[in-house]
Amino acid sequence: IKATDIPVPYQQTFHLDIEKTLRALYVVGTVLKVNLNRSAPPSSKYFSVQCSPRVQYRISPPPLESGTLPTSLNGNTMLLFTMDTASEVGNDSKLSVMYYGEKTEVLGKAVVHLTAVEISLDVDADRDGQVERNNPNKGSWMWGPNGHGAILLVNCDSEHTYGKRRDSERAEVSRVSDLKDMSPMVLRTSGPAKLPEGYKLTMHISQGDAESVRVFRTRSTAGMHQTLKNLFYKSFVKDYPLVLGSEDLSKEVPYLGGNAEMNFYVEGLRFPDKDFEGLISISLSLLEPSSQGFPETPIFTDRVVFRVAPWIMTPNTLNPLEVFVCSTSDNYQFLKGMRRLVENSGYKLKVCHEYMNRGDRWMQDEIEFGYIDSPHQRFPVVLDSPRDGELQDFPYDVLLGPDFGYVTRTAYDEEVSSLDSFGNLEVSPPVIVNGKIYPLGRIIIGVAFPTATKGRNMTKVVQDFLWAQKVQEPIALFSDWLLVGHVDEFMTFVPAPDKKGFRLLLASPDAGYKLFRGLQNDGHGQAKMFDGLGAEEEITVDEILSDDKLGAENNYVQSCIDWNRDVLKRELGLDDDDIIDLPILFHVMEENRAVAYYPDMVNMIVLGKNLGIPKPFGPKVDGRCALEAEMTSLMEGLGLRCTYIDDFASYHKLLGEVHCGSNVRREPFSFKWWNLEM
DSSP states (O other): OOGGGSOOOOEEEEOOOSSSOEEEEEETTOEEEEEHHHHSOTTOOEEEEEEOTTEEEEEESOOSSTTOSSEEOOTTOEEEEEESSOOSSTTOEEEEEEEESSTTOEEEEEEEEEEEEEEEEEOOTTOSSSOOSSOTTTTSOBOSTTOBOEEEOBOOSOSOSSSOOOGGGOSSOOOGGGGGGSEEEEEEEESSSSOOTTOEEEEEOOGGGTTTEEEEEOSOOSOHHHHHHHTTTOSOOOOOOEEESSSOSEEEEOOOOSSEEEEEEEEEOSOOBTTBOSEEEEEEEEEEOOSTTSOOEEEEEEEEEEEEOOOEEOOTTSOEEEEEEEOOTTOHHHHHHHHHHHHHHTOEEEEEOHHHHTTOOOHHHHEEEEEEEOSSOEEEEEEEOTTOOTTTTHIIIIIOBTTBEEEEOOOSSSOOOGGGSGGGEEEOOOEEETTEEETTOOEEEEEOOTTOSSOOOOOHHHHHHHHHTOTTOOEEEEOTTBSSOOGGGTEEEEEOSSTTSEEEEEEEHHHHHHHHHHHHHTTOTTOEETTTSOTTTOEEHHHHHHOHHHHHHHHHHHHHHHHHHHHHHHHHTOOGGGEEEEEOOEEEOGGGOEEESSOOTTSOEEETTEEEEEOOOOOEETTEEHHHHHHHHHHHTTTOEEEEEOOTTTTGGGTOOTTTTEEEEEOOOSSOGGGOOO
């Protein structure tokens, strides 16, 4: 144990008075410190101390004439005294100091009657789900498996399904079930039935924390176990008054007397962000009355610290729970394929119907699923993008509810572009990079190329929010070379049974041309792309390979993907063996921005070992699509099963694919974010 790990007792300066007998309240665990010279009568040379059996004292510096009475007095002689246990009645202990002139001449006597109380503001500082008594580390935060500090959830779900608002927007507890989203905090006191006259307890927060936290308390004096038990018997409650919030930075709280506990519930109101690190402190002070007409002064303060839980994304390697898609007037074929895939995979399909989506089919672009976690509670939270298409009401109106939270970031002063859609927001599986462990993976976003003078970027408010969560340090890729501009158009992750537990799949024009040249060399140059989709769509392998402009376009696209490949290798600690290149060609449109030439197979949905892949309508050899055959071969080596979904008319022609049109809510990580080594 380092010396810095040993908590220093709270010291309070105390003043003796030879003119009158004092009455003082002592808090067990603290040290009262008296400068004996300050209260001594003039000409005092010596002093002696007497005290009740329950009072312990020492002199600092220790007297040289040890064992003799009285003791020499000098300018820095300090008396430090303590008591070990709380008093049952007031003024049950006494300490007196006698001052002397020349040895026996008594010049004055200071007497103080003492009442001892125990006061502890307690939280779950060791993160085991229980509020332990007076944890020495409760007033600070430290990351890691041996860390400490309590955790606070943003109360961003809604206990109400009608007249719906996030619970954090209500300044009252309207249902007892809402308490489980808050962090428990307990005021434990022990002492006489009442505090001496004029003394009181106050709880307080800083002005800076006022917008980030609320504190409620129970009127009941029942223990916390009884309160939690009541959760099963009640639906509504009025017995949880607001103690602290933006309107009340400080408030008196009752002293219950005897051995007592009072339960408080701490509610987080906002996520970490650029202007809020996520740390919140709550203090409890014991105030002492001053002279008539003057305010009370604090003689003891106990403080606890919380960190607001971050919003955490879930990668493709985590197990799915629910799959979300839209139903539109023209996507029956797509929906049929998705329904079959999801049911065969054993998961739930949730369809957003047209009255809600109003024709907006891009489920991936509107929302990103994540979750928040603490030792006492965990629930999913949807992040709503600033895109705000016709699906904009879906996350709030449909998803927000009991134990399902909602958060968004609004770009008031920024232009929202296609890069703010959440096909442009992904997260890697857990990785180790140069010895640094990212057990929750790393967020991936797409932005403009670093040297670009003009370009589209994800809005700063969203980027700031993602960076502020800290636990999934973001990586910025170059995606502005794409017409739509989303990272999911050229990359994804799939689970793997070996190596790092996953593979990075990258779109590769080089792999596409290699496959087509192989077909040509094998005498299949007249095999047709888009066979069966209409004569205007069809094109032979020979025609594709002879199109020099298309070849030049794909050389450019490959250079853009290679730039991102190098970033991903460096930032995720990947080798070339961790990456699989998929045969996908692109076509460059206006402003030199690219779109997929045929359905973009990398833009897939990952459901455990089952992949839902855009049907590429490639050239057929012996009745089988050559692109599907190559894709299936690559994935079967990882133990993955491929299902090809026809999204050509209803998604591909509209510049999106299977992943763009679907979304997956997944199980949370088993790893607890607070155990991260930062």
